[in-house]
Amino acid sequence: xxxxxIKLIDLVIELVDARxxxxxxxxxxxxxxxxxxxxxxxxxxxxxxxVYNGQWMNFFKGQGAYALEINAKTGAGIKAINxxxxxxxxxKLERDRKRGIVNRPVRAMxxxxxxxxxxxxINSFAGKACTRTGNKPGVTKGKQWIRLNRSLExxxxxxxxxxxxxxxxxxxxxxxxGSMNDEVIIREELACDLLGCLQxxxxxxxxxxxxxxxxxxxxxxxEEIARGRGCYNKGENLDLxxxxxxxxxxxxxxxxxxxxxxxP
Ligand code: G4P
Numbered sequence: 001x002x003x004x005x006i007k008l009i010d011l012v013i014e015l016v017d018a019r020x021x022x023x024x025x026x027x028x029x030x031x032x033x034x035x036x037x038x039x040x041x042x043x044x045x046x047x048x049x050x051v052y053n054g055q056w057m058n059f060f061k062g063q064g065a066y067a068l069e070i071n072a073k074t075g076a077g078i079k080a081i082n083x084x085x086x087x088x089x090x091x092k093l094e095r096d097r098k099r100g101i102v103n104r105p106v107r108a109m110x111x112x113x114x115x116x117x118x119x120x121x122i123n124s125f126a127g128k129a130c131t132r133t134g135n136k137p138g139v140t141k142g143k144q145w146i147r148l149n150r151s152l153e154x155x156x157x158x159x160x161x162x163x164x165x166x167x168x169x170x171x172x173x174x175x176x177x178g179s180m181n182d183e184v185i186i187r188e189e190l191a192c193d194l195l196g197c198l199q200x201x202x203x204x205x206x207x208x209x210x211x212x213x214x215x216x217x218x219x220x221x222x223e224e225i226a227r228g229r230g231c232y233n234k235g236e237n238l239d240l241x242x243x244x245x246x247x248x249x250x251x252x253x254x255x256x257x258x259x260x261x262x263x264p
Contacts, residue, residue: 002032002159005109009155010092011037011085015112015121018048018069021056022262023173024113026161033111037088038065043117045069045077052260059264072121081125085152106152107145111159115179118158122146126154173197173261178252191244192218194251197261205257209250222247 006012012033017024021042040060045053053069060067066088070077086093089106096104112118126146144156163179165171172193174180195218198206207213212224226232226243233239250256 001157002109002111002161005155005157005159006032006036009036009107009109011039011089011106011108013039013041013081013108013110015041015043015072015110015116015118017116017177017179018042018045018053018056019177019260020173020262021059021260021264023165023170024116024163024177024179026113026164028164029111029161037092039081039084039088040065040067041081041121042067042069043072043112043121046071046074047254047258049258049260052263055264056260070121072117072124075124078121078125082149082152103150105147105150107155108152109155109159111161113161113163113174113179115177118160122154122156122158126156176248176251176261178248187244187248188219188222188240191222191240191247194247195221198251198256198259201261202257202259205259209256 012029014025014029014033042048042053042056042060048056057067057069066084068077068080068084070081072078085106085108092106096102110118110122126148146154146156148154163171163174165174171180172190175185175190176194176197195206199214199218203214206221210225210228212221212228215221215224222240222243223238225247226238226240229243229246231239231242231246233242251259
């Protein structure tokens with residue numbers, strides 16, 4: 001579907017997750033979106049570590065991309081996108097002008113892996129004031145475009161990129177942020193993997209949040225969390241699955257603090 005739609009657009013707006021800006025990218029987009037202008041949006045910036053949000057912005061800009069930190073949920077940072085679109089599409093607009101085409105809006109498509117915030121972003125960016133064009137009964141058939149203003153139209157179905165991972169680390173990070181179906185993953189194992197990352201990057205955060213100390217192994221640390229949170233099942237055994245859910249939930253919601261698991 002994306003291959004089909006990409007022909008219709010001038011600009012690819014790629015969303016990545018600020019907590020794992022590399023693992024949440026799908027490298028296929030480079031092939032799919034070649035010859036198109038590109039903007040990288042570091043979404044969920046409210047959940048990423050502010051220090052590393054800044055470093056990632058520099059990294060993307062250093063690669064020649066147009067990049068912006070945003071929070072699609074609150075709309076923070078979104079206003080600046082219109083100017084960035086003009087900048088990213090300058091060549092195209094210039095070409096149009098030379099051919100005598102004026103006022104043809106830039107057409108953009110939002111892409112990203114599941115759960116990165118594409119729908120939230122489109123709603124927030126388009127707002128309520130926008131008009132949906134195309135597919136009006138009896139009027140036109142075909143793609144639905146959201147007219148944002150005189151100079152920008154957005155395809156209203158985002159391009160869903162499958163997360164791509166050859167190595168276990170990347171798959172694990174995608175599971176931490178909830179971009180993979182984690183019903184197929186053993187919760188306790190995932191929680192221990194997350195503890196491994198956190199011990200290396202944010203060791204204090206875990207101790208402060210749960211009032212515990214790091215134990216000899218991650219499994220023992222998880223047991224401490226279970227004890228601290230009163231996670232027991234019927235037989236008065238520790239309920240490690242419940243403790244794992246608490247840890248993962250706290251990480252995903254930002255209650256453990258703003259964290260970035262990948263460094264540029
Ligand atoms: P998708 O279309 O790419 O699959 O993602 P979607 O917009 O459905 O967003 C996935 C989840 O991420 C949603 O949470 C959404 O609210 C949240 N989200 C999107 N952008 C941001 C952001 O910038 N910051 C934060 N903190 N969260 C963001 P949910 O749990 O599915 O729903 P809800 O908790 O909002 O009810």
